[in-house]
Amino acid sequence: MPKTVVRHEEEHLYAKEPRTEAGRRLSDAILHLSRAERAQTARAQRASGLSATDLTALRYLVQGYRDGRHLSPKDVIVMLDSTSATVTNVIGRLVARGLVTRVHHPTDRRAHYLVPTPEAIARVDDAHSAHHSAIVAAIDDVPEADAQKAGDVISRVVAALDGLD
Numbered sequence: 001m002p003k004t005v006v007r008h009e010e011e012h013l014y015a016k017e018p019r020t021e022a023g024r025r026l027s028d029a030i031l032h033l034s035r036a037e038r039a040q041t042a043r044a045q046r047a048s049g050l051s052a053t054d055l056t057a058l059r060y061l062v063q064g065y066r067d068g069r070h071l072s073p074k075d076v077i078v079m080l081d082s083t084s085a086t087v088t089n090v091i092g093r094l095v096a097r098g099l100v101t102r103v104h105h106p107t108d109r110r111a112h113y114l115v116p117t118p119e120a121i122a123r124v125d126d127a128h129s130a131h132h133s134a135i136v137a138a139i140d141d142v143p144e145a146d147a148q149k150a151g152d153v154i155s156r157v158v159a160a161l162d163g164l165d
Contacts, residue, residue, distance in 0.1 A: 026153065030154075030157060040131040043131070044127040044128050044131060045127070047126065047127045048123055048124070048126075048127040049123075050123075051093075053080065053082075053086070053090055054090055054093055054094060055124075055127065056080060057076055057079070057080055057087070057090045057091070057094065058094060058099060058100070058116065058120055058123070058124055059124050059128070060076065060079045060080075061076070061094075061100060061114055061115075061116045061120070062116045062120060062121050062124045065115060065116050065121070070103075070105075070113040071113055071114055072105075072111060072112070072113050072114065073087055073088070073091055073112075073114065076090070076091065076114070091114065094114075094120070098117060098119060099116065099117055099119060099120035099123065100114050100115065100116055100117065100120060101114070101115050101117060102114060102115075103115050
């Protein structure tokens with residue numbers, strides 16, 4: 001029974017519904033997408049064998065590595081919007097599991113940055129590849145004009161949500 005409530009939560013807006021039937025369908029689709037994204041995030045976390053916070057930190061480190069950035073523990077604090085103590089524990093767990101190495105900064109002896117290991121990169125890719133492949137496959141089946149319109153609508157929704165902060 002509780003899973004039924006969770007599965008159908010997106011059917012109940014906590015505000016006035018959109019004016020048109022098409023608007024209601026779009027709202028439903030966005031809410032279903034949000035639920036599906038949460039489910040896939042949980043699936044990726046289980047597949048990785050890491051806690052949600054550890055996987056998020058590792059994903060950011062892999063992303064930074066691929067972008068050619070040298071990320072420090074302070075960067076991870078900002079990215080996770082967390083505390084120094086929490087990030088120290090996260091990094092300690094990732095290092096202990098052989099997923100991250102600490103590399104001394106070339107010019108500042110007191111500083112170091114964090115580098116994901118090949119195993120970490122594979123773990124992040126394995127945890128997220130099915131999810132991302134499914135998204136790309138679905139998008140690639142959409143006509144270009146429809147994809148452009150959908151992108152514009154989603155961008156407007158994101159801007160409206162970001163404007164709440």
